[in-house]
Amino acid sequence: MSSQQRSSPSITACPDGLLLIRGDIELLTGTGDEITRKRKTIALCRCGASTIKPHCDGTHKLINFTTDNPQEPAAKPTEKSTTGSSTTDLQETVSDELGTERRTPSS
Amino acid sequence: MPIFTSLDSRGPISGSLLSMLNTLPGEDPDIGTDLLLDTVRSVRDAPDILSDEDLQLALLILYSLHYGGLGNWDPRWEWQAKPLSIRLVIEERFESVLRGLLPVPDLPPAEAEAVAAELFKLTAEDSSPSVSKYVARQASVEQAREIVVHKSLYTLKEADPHSWAIPRLQGRAKAALVEIQADEYGGGRPDQVQATIFAGTMRGMDLSDAYGYYVNHLPALTLASFNMMSMFGLHRRLRGATTGHLAAFEMTSSISNRFYGNGFRRLGYGADVTWYFDEHVEADAVHEQIAGRDLAGALAEDEPDLLPDIIFGAQACLYMDSLTGAHLLDTWNREESSLRQPLSESVALP
Numbered sequence: 184m185s186s187q188q189r190s191s192p193s194i195t196a197c198p199d200g201l202l203l204i205r206g207d208i209e210l211l212t213g214t215g216d217e218i219t220r221k222r223k224t225i226a227l228c229r230c231g232a233s234t235i236k237p238h239c240d241g242t243h244k245l246i247n248f249t250t251d252n253p254q255e256p257a258a259k260p261t262e263k264s265t266t267g268s269s270t271t272d273l274q275e276t277v278s279d280e281l282g283t284e285r286r287t288p289s290s
Numbered sequence: 291m292p293i294f295t296s297l298d299s300r301g302p303i304s305g306s307l308l309s310m311l312n313t314l315p316g317e318d319p320d321i322g323t324d325l326l327l328d329t330v331r332s333v334r335d336a337p338d339i340l341s342d343e344d345l346q347l348a349l350l351i352l353y354s355l356h357y358g359g360l361g362n363w364d365p366r367w368e369w370q371a372k373p374l375s376i377r378l379v380i381e382e383r384f385e386s387v388l389r390g391l392l393p394v395p396d397l398p399p400a401e402a403e404a405v406a407a408e409l410f411k412l413t414a415e416d417s418s419p420s421v422s423k424y425v426a427r428q429a430s431v432e433q434a435r436e437i438v439v440h441k442s443l444y445t446l447k448e449a450d451p452h453s454w455a456i457p458r459l460q461g462r463a464k465a466a467l468v469e470i471q472a473d474e475y476g477g478g479r480p481d482q483v484q485a486t487i488f489a490g491t492m493r494g495m496d497l498s499d500a501y502g503y504y505v506n507h508l509p510a511l512t513l514a515s516f517n518m519m520s521m522f523g524l525h526r527r528l529r530g531a532t533t534g535h536l537a538a539f540e541m542t543s544s545i546s547n548r549f550y551g552n553g554f555r556r557l558g559y560g561a562d563v564t565w566y567f568d569e570h571v572e573a574d575a576v577h578e579q580i581a582g583r584d585l586a587g588a589l590a591e592d593e594p595d596l597l598p599d600i601i602f603g604a605q606a607c608l609y610m611d612s613l614t615g616a617h618l619l620d621t622w623n624r625e626e627s628s629l630r631q632p633l634s635e636s637v638a639l640p
């Protein structure tokens with residue numbers, strides 16, 4: 184664990200999951216609008232599959248997201264996926280897991 | 291002045307305990323002596339203490355002396371020798387049965403990251419029948435109301451059982467537990483206290499949000515899940531189990547709350563009812579990381595002797611969840627109520 188001052192911001196890259204943000208840090212959308220922060224410590228999605236982006240909703244566990252870097256570049260730079268299943272397949276699996284209704288991010 | 295629901299006894303132990311608590315401490319020095327001996331016998335003979343209605347209700351009542359909220363009893367009962375002795379007799383068997391059912395597996399190294407990884411692995415492997423998936427896809431309004439009533443025993447006191455451990459931890463683990471609990475308690479905003487948000491869910495479903503209103507409806511297993519958290523929290527020596535329990539609880543929460551939220555929306559409930567569940571999707575994705583790494587993980591590094599209990603607490607959380615989940619789905623599949631008595635159509639709020 185770090186010995187840093189509590190007030191200085193920190194980002195913890197959680198293995199196989201999200202980025203945990205602590206401390207005072209400005210959180211902005213691409214257009215520079217502030218993203219409302221409901222709690223002191225927040226989790227930002229880095230698997231891409233969350234339904235409440237930019238926040239993490241735990242979906243990384245359902246899609247077996249891993250933050251291990253491949254030992255050797257297994258895929259050519261043009262191929263996006265190294266997991267064998269396309270993003271669409273994963274989305275379908277997840278949405279099936281969650282039933283038909285999807286949560287609207289604004290609620 | 292809170293209104294207390296009159297509790298129905300479920301056997302000789304809970305019956306005599308209620309009679310004792312309705313007197314004043316010290317009024318009759320012999321009161322409780324027979325009850326203590328009867329409890330020893332009853333605990334010894336109980337075929338399954340986890341589903342024993344009489345003993346789990348007695349334990350719930352005894353813990354409520356510390357929390358408050360279940361009866362209008364003289365508050366001095368909290369620290370009287372008789373209720374404490376009776377509690378210890380029940381707890382001793384309760385804990386040993388749980389430990390017998392849940393042998394500690396191969397332990398990870400006492401390092402924060404390894405402990406967090408082990409806890410994530412345990413909770414991912416958990417194959418208990420998913421009540422939340424059932425709620426998402428097919429639960430009826432009546433079943434949705436039942437699940438909220440089951441949840442209310444803990445959730446109207448959300449976070450309290452684990453908070454007992456705060457002064458029993460030091461340093462990093464204490465800071466992590468406070469970080470999680472501060473969020474559960476609304477971060478300084480009373481309207482954001484999770485228990486308060488859940489009370490709104492109950493009212494939105496035409497249920498009473500008065501604490502203990504539905505205790506007579508709740509089966510022993512539901513009481514046992516809450517009792518187990520109280521037992522872990524109220525014994526300093528079990529602080530490892532509290533952290534493991536909280537980690538497993540948080541790790542199984544964000545995805546299941548998404549299912550619940552979707553289920554309640556499917557049934558036509560609005561944001562007043564689903565807020566609680568939606569809130570937990572985001573919150574618990576944060577909490578599970580803190581609980582795994584900074585709470586349980588740091589505690590294992592600082593007090594390696596507690597590692598077996600950290601894992602035990604997590605296993606116990608998953609085990610009780612699987613028992614209550616199986617009970618709910620079994621009764622619903624038989625088209626029965628999962629409660630001891632079905633809810634009335636609509637409830638007059640006290």
Ligand code: FES
Pocket residue numbers: 200201202227228229230231232233234238239240241242243244
């Ligand atoms: S990192 Fe958690 S959902 Fe994407």
